[in-house]
Amino acid sequence: MKTIYKYPLVLTDLQEVTMHKGAFVLDAQLQNGKITLWVELDPAKPKETRKFRIIGTGHGFPPHEAVAYIATVQMPPLVWHVYEEV
Numbered sequence: 411m412k413t414i415y416k417y418p419l420v421l422t423d424l425q426e427v428t429m430h431k432g433a434f435v436l437d438a439q440l441q442n443g444k445i446t447l448w449v450e451l452d453p454a455k456p457k458e459t460r461k462f463r464i465i466g467t468g469h470g471f472p473p474h475e476a477v478a479y480i481a482t483v484q485m486p487p488l489v490w491h492v493y494e495e496v
Contacts, residue, residue, distance in 0.1 A: 438481035461495040
């Protein structure tokens, strides 16, 4: 049975998150002052490590073929963009 889990992210350029294989990232939003991922997954599947980037507006980032866009999160006065390395 599929379930939705959440993963709070650290405000850093690159981080690894361990989640179940085949997990589908639904969104990233601000919750309780932290950027948080919501992910649809099957908890019966084994886990794997995935890499996520948080990039500020005006900062450089890898080519689009190296990352997949997830969401933009506003933390006034800053705006962050969440990507997954592919």
